Amino acid sequence: MIDKKVILLFLNITFLYALNLTLHDYDNPSASHILDAVIQDDLLIVSGMIGGIEFYDISNSQSLNHLDNLQLTGGGGGGGQGGGGGTKPNCIVANDDYVYVTTNRGLGIINISNPSNPQYLGIVSGTDGYILENLDVSNDLLAIAAHEDGVLLYDISNPSDPNFITTIQAENSWTVTLDDQLLYVADEQTLKMYFINDEFSYFNSIEMSNAIKDIVVSNYVLYIALGSDGVAAYKMDPEFNITLIDVYNTSALANKLAVLDYEFGHKVAVSDWDDVEILGTNFQDSLNLIGYKNTTRRTMAIAVKDNYIFSGEWASVQVFEYGEISGPDVDLDVYELNYPYVDNNDSYTLSVEVTNNGNDVLEIIDAYTTNNEFTYSELTNLNPGQSQIVDITYTANSINASGSYRIFSNDIDEQQVICETNGNINGANIGDIAPDFNLPIMANGNGNFQLSDNLGKIVILAFFAPN
Secondary structure, eight states: OOOOBBBBOOOOOOOOOOEEEEEEEOOOSEEEEEEEEEEEEEEEEEEETEEEEEEEESSSSTTEEEEEEEOOOOOTTTTTTTOOOOOOEEEEEEETTEEEEEETTTTEEEOOOOOSOOOEEETTTOOSSSSOOOOOEEEEEEEOOBBOOOOOEEESTTTTOOOEHHHHHHHEEEEEEETTTTEEEEEEEEEEEEEEESSSOOEEEESSSSOOOOEEEEEEEEEEEETTTTEEEEEOEEEEEOEEEEOOOSSSSSOOEEEEOOGGGGGEEEEOOEEEEEEESSSSOOOEEEEEEEEEEEEEEEEEEEEEEEEEOOOOOEEEEEEEOOSSOOOEEEEEEOOOOOOTEEEEEEEEEEEESSOOOHHHHHEESSSSSSOOOOOBBBOTTOOEEEEEEESSSSSEEEEEEEEEOSSOOSSSSEEEEEEEEESSSSSSSSOOEEOOOOSSOOEEEGGGGGTTTTTOOOOOOOO
């Protein structure tokens, strides 16, 4: 007889290696739940669902000079209705002195003629009834993905007062991209292309393996972010014939894309949830990993200036430079160890792999754990390209045995790296029988959900903190 139990399932994702990315600067702004980033000249703009929009001067590309935080809580104009409290930014695009932002209340407009004091103009009339996602702008044309309401097109020749043009129908449009003569629409798993003309006439479509998260085009290469299916690259000739180059399966969830400056070749930066990846193509038959940095911070947003990558990571912003690493470079394959339940005085061992991806010897200055319930094996100096496994053993003496394993080295940009260690936390631990619960169904149905009614089935619990 099979004993059917509901077991907590934790996905342990390991990571590859850091390559050709040097960390220069980081900031923890007021904004959190960072979802998008865009660069306009020397201005970096970052939108957080909570805490507003951040503005940085990046005239020195290696540093983040914070200018202002803008809360979308007022404003009039913009043909608008004002913002009102609780306006939450989502995706952003910049065009000259204006920023257009999709929010939970509609399309917002921000005047950035003085980036140290940006002015929120309010919500565009008629957009408050839509659920808006990604958007793009080209010349005087603004396109907005509005899910089942299709793609909304606006004339922004008067940038503070967009004029509605038409709607392109879609089943569920998530993102749009404008590029010269074509409008690209992500309609769930279907990439649809339209000519930018008076009729926005349909041109072609391609079926993808997964829902499309982002689309960028550069020098006849079309890059498509496909979430858990990675990134696809297509080449396009001047007659708009499209052929697949390759699909690269990124280590996590490919969300947003940004193309590196052309002088650096056919390269695209990927915000990949727990890392930043740089992919390069030979334009013929391959798409390969050529740069990598584990961020461990829910990397959702990415923007590029020349060979500098600006990464929005839920509650922080980091600056990386793409190029050959000089000196040692330390990286861990995992930045958090969560142990299953351990009885008092018993032990359990997990491991972290330490790699030197630089061009010089990585000298280990010090390594230790901050909680004596965790012990560790010795870590020695590493030659370029060398890796070493460090065993970290948890011997239980209490609950909530949280701490960290810390490595200090001669890495120029990361003198300290930290791997969090968590043992016997309050509540459910890995391998425990999941406690039963009964909760009301809030969407896609009615009534209540009882966990025990689903014995023998796979149940995925997605937790989100709306703080």
